[in-house]
Amino acid sequence: MIFSKIVTFFANRKLLNAIKTANSIQRKTLAEIESFQNKKFEKFISHVKNNVRYYDGKLDNVFEVGDITRVPILGKEDVRKYGDELKATNLPQTRFVKNSTSGSTGDSMHFFSDAENNYNKAANIRGDQWAGLNYGERSLYFWGAERDIEKNKSLYKKIKHRFIVKNKIISTYHMSDKDLSNYVDEFNVYKPSVIVSYPTPLFHLAQYIEKNKSPIFRPKGIITSAEMLFPFQREKIEKVFSAKVFNRYGCREVGHIAAECSQQNGLHINIDRFILEVVDVNGNPCKPGELGEIVITDLDNYVFPLIRYKIGDLGILSDRSCSCGINLPMLERVEGRVFDLVVGVNGNTVAGTFWTLLRNKIKGFKKFQVIQEKEGFVEIIVEKNKEIEPSFTESIAELVKEKLGDEMQVSITLTDKIPLTKTGKHRWIISKISPHA
Numbered sequence: 001m002i003f004s005k006i007v008t009f010f011a012n013r014k015l016l017n018a019i020k021t022a023n024s025i026q027r028k029t030l031a032e033i034e035s036f037q038n039k040k041f042e043k044f045i046s047h048v049k050n051n052v053r054y055y056d057g058k059l060d061n062v063f064e065v066g067d068i069t070r071v072p073i074l075g076k077e078d079v080r081k082y083g084d085e086l087k088a089t090n091l092p093q094t095r096f097v098k099n100s101t102s103g104s105t106g107d108s109m110h111f112f113s114d115a116e117n118n119y120n121k122a123a124n125i126r127g128d129q130w131a132g133l134n135y136g137e138r139s140l141y142f143w144g145a146e147r148d149i150e151k152n153k154s155l156y157k158k159i160k161h162r163f164i165v166k167n168k169i170i171s172t173y174h175m176s177d178k179d180l181s182n183y184v185d186e187f188n189v190y191k192p193s194v195i196v197s198y199p200t201p202l203f204h205l206a207q208y209i210e211k212n213k214s215p216i217f218r219p220k221g222i223i224t225s226a227e228m229l230f231p232f233q234r235e236k237i238e239k240v241f242s243a244k245v246f247n248r249y250g251c252r253e254v255g256h257i258a259a260e261c262s263q264q265n266g267l268h269i270n271i272d273r274f275i276l277e278v279v280d281v282n283g284n285p286c287k288p289g290e291l292g293e294i295v296i297t298d299l300d301n302y303v304f305p306l307i308r309y310k311i312g313d314l315g316i317l318s319d320r321s322c323s324c325g326i327n328l329p330m331l332e333r334v335e336g337r338v339f340d341l342v343v344g345v346n347g348n349t350v351a352g353t354f355w356t357l358l359r360n361k362i363k364g365f366k367k368f369q370v371i372q373e374k375e376g377f378v379e380i381i382v383e384k385n386k387e388i389e390p391s392f393t394e395s396i397a398e399l400v401k402e403k404l405g406d407e408m409q410v411s412i413t414l415t416d417k418i419p420l421t422k423t424g425k426h427r428w429i430i431s432k433i434s435p436h437a
Contacts, residue, residue, distance in 0.1 A: 012118065014116075014118045015118045015121055015122060017118075018118040018119045018121070018122035019122040019125055019126070019135065021119070021122065022119065022122040022123050022125075022126045022272065023126055023129075025272050026126065026268075026272075026326045026327065026328055027325060027326070027327065028327060029327060030321075030327050030329065033271060033272060033327060033328065034065070034271070036272055037065060037271050037272055037275070037299070038064055038065045040272070040299045040300075041064065041065050041068075041275065041297075041299055042063065042064060044299050044300075044302070044305070045059060045062055045063070047088070047302055047305075048088075048305045048307070050090075051088045051089050051090040051091075052085070052086060052087070052088050052089070052305055053085040053089070054082050054085035054086045055305070055307070058071060058072060059071065065275060068275055068277070068297060068307075068308065069277075069285070071307050071308050072308070073279075073283055073295060073308045073309075073310055074306060074307060074308055074309045074310065075309075075310050076101075076109050076310070076312070079109055079111060079306075079309075080109055080110075083110060083111065086111075086304050086305065086306075087112065087303065087304055088302055088303050088304070088305070091302060091303050094115065095114055095115045095116055095302075095303050096112045096114075096115070096303050096304070097112060097113040097114070097115050098110070098112060099111055099112060099113045099252065099253075100252075101251075101252055101253060109253075111253060111304050111306075112301075112303050112304035113301065113303075113304070114300065114301045114302055114303045114304070115303075116302075117300045117301060117302075119272075119273060119300050120254075120255045120256075120273065120300050120301075123255070123256060123270045123272065123273045124255060124256045126270075127223075127248060127256050127259040127270075128194065128223070130246060130259060130260070130261045130262065130268075130326075131194050131220070131221035131222070131223045131244075131246040131259075132193060132194055132219075132220030132221035133193050133194035133220070133221065133223075134193070136166060137166060137193040137194075138166040138167075138168070138190065138191065138192045138193050139166065139167050139168070139192050139193065139194045139195070139196055140168050140169075140170065140186075140187065140190055140192035140194075140195050140196070141167065141168065141169040141170065141195075141196045141197070142170050142172055142183075142195060142196070142197035142198070142201055142202055142205070143169050143170070143171070143172060143196070143197070143198070168190055168192070170183055170186060172197075172198060172201040172420075173420075175201060175204060177208065180204075180205055180208040181208075181212075181214075183205060184205075184208075184209060184214050184216060187216060187217050188215070188216065188217045191217050192217075192219055193219060193220050193221075194219055194220055194221045194222065194223060195219050195221075195222045195223070195241070195243075196222075196223045196224075196225065197222070197223075197224060197225075198224070198225070198226050198227045198425055198426075199224045199227050199228070199229045199230070199233045199234075199237075200227055200233070200367065200425070200426040202222070202224065202233075202237055203233040203236055203237060204366075206236050206237045206239075206240035206241065207236065209240050210236075210239075210240050216240065216241060218241060218242045218243055219241060219243050220243065221243055221244050221245075221246055222237060222238075222241060222243050222244065222245045222246065223245075223246050223247075223248050223259075224237075224245055224246070224247050224248065225247070225248040225249070225250060225256075226425060227425050227426065227428075228334065228335075228336045228340075228428065229245070229247045230428075234247075244262070244264070245264075246259060246260045246261075246264070247259070247260045247264075247267065248260070248267075249267055249313075249315075249331070249334045251311050251313075253298075253306060253309065253311065254274065254296055254298045254301070254306065254309075254311075255273075255298075256270065257269065257270060257273075257274060257276065257294075257296065258270065258276075258330075258331050258334075261322060261324040261326055262324055263322055263323060263324050265320075265322060266318050266320065266322070266330040266331060266332050266333065267330060267331045267333070267334070268322065268326050268328040268329070268330055269328055269329050269330060269331055270328065271328060271329060272328070273298070273299060273300055274296050274297060274298060274299060275296070275297040275299070276294065276295070276296055276297075276331075277294070277295040277296075277308070278290070278292040278293065278294055278295070278315055278316065278317050279292050279293055279295055280292050280293075281293075281435050286316075286317065287317075288316075288317045288318055288319035288332070289316060289317070289318075289319075289332065290316065290317075291314055291315075291316050291335060291351070292314065292315070292316075293310060293312075293313070293314055293315075294310075294311050294313045294314065294315045294334070295308050295309065295310055295311075296308075296309050296311055297309070312337055313334055313335075313336065313337055314334070314335040314336060314337070314340065314341070314351060315331050315332075315333065315334045315335060316331065316332040316333055316335065317329075317330075317331060317332065318330040318331060318332040335351040336351055336428075336429065337429075340428075340429040340430075340431060340434065341431055341434035341435065342354075342370060342372045342378060342404070342429060342431050342434075343372065343375065343404075343431070343433055343434070343435070344403065344404030344405045344408060345375070345376050345404060345405035345407045345408050346404060346405030346408075348403060348404055348405070349434075349435065350403055350404065351429075354403060355368070355370060355428060355429065366383040366384070366385050367383045367418060367426060367428075368380055368381060368382045368383065368418075368428070369381045369418050369426075369427060369428060369429070369430070370428065370429045370430070370431075371429075371430045371431075372430070372431040372432065372433060373432045373433070374432075374433065375433060376407065376408060376409055377408075377409045377411070378400065378404070378408065378409070378410055378411070379411045379412075379413065380396060380400070380410065380411070380412045380413070381413045381415055381418055382396075382412060382413065382414050382415065383415055383416070383417060383418045384414045384415070384416070392412075393412040393414075396410070396412055397410040397412065
């Protein structure tokens, strides 16, 4: 096929080989995948022991994956404080790519990605394939991070994204009715195989399309990422676009960690890329089905190794296998950020999924934000619409007290607009007293 020959000519040969390996490994037995992971770990840990000052003395008794719990957990503050010591001393500066987190909680964190991390890109492409996107087909990103939009404006990036990767980005910062109408037109002209988006703005666009009965091009699939995906959002998006939504979990520090397949029954973990642990507040391993904090070891970043890195997210491991034929193990689900846990006066702690009750049982608002700054008190900010019910505030307070205790103080504020974060995301829950925060 002429198209595939063109892609092969322009693409990195090492990347194409990595894609071939990644696609092969996912179908092997779990034991074979774990053996692949362990070999990568042994090579990686040997490199770190010899070339990364921060880990001097911290890896003396670490030789294989089973030894990983002997390594101290690495927090964001450690990265900020010891960033220079985390840089490998034996690699050329051309491999060090400056990067940083968005700092949604107020503090950004600077680190380095590895320019020769082809397996990272390959695993990302594999996850795209699960959603129906083959390498070189058109994808449309409905995205908010300005740096991702700006970096695609260079001549090199324009050529690459138009003729090879075929990746187009639309900003979520502008969401007026006129903007949404233009986005619908762009979708229909561009005809992407897959849409990649934050859940909240795509949900908002789906509502606009449904309300205005706008015709919309049907993609092969939709990938949601960077925010927690709620069931009501998935239902609306799939209905309007007539396409499955595939949830994906990842972060800027390490890339794509886990993603849904066609079964939509949990997220396959890229353990050929990572060691993923879920730990409790004391750092002890959680059993499958137990909520805990996600800890990641990136096996492919040789320039700035992150070993047992606390991302700041909560998740639940699964011990189920999937019928899709992909044998990568699974996360049951990701429950949001560590500061997404709201604490009740009755001892209950509730994560993001609880608050979907507000959508399911009460009509009259667009979106909401839950803020807990002290014990016994929760503030709920509601972005209202014209159909708001007269008993709205009383209904919300009653639902919250049923879950968090009768003595819980609930403050409800109605507003016309809840501001987005500087990366264009909507934060549903902000808790300053989460036991994990």
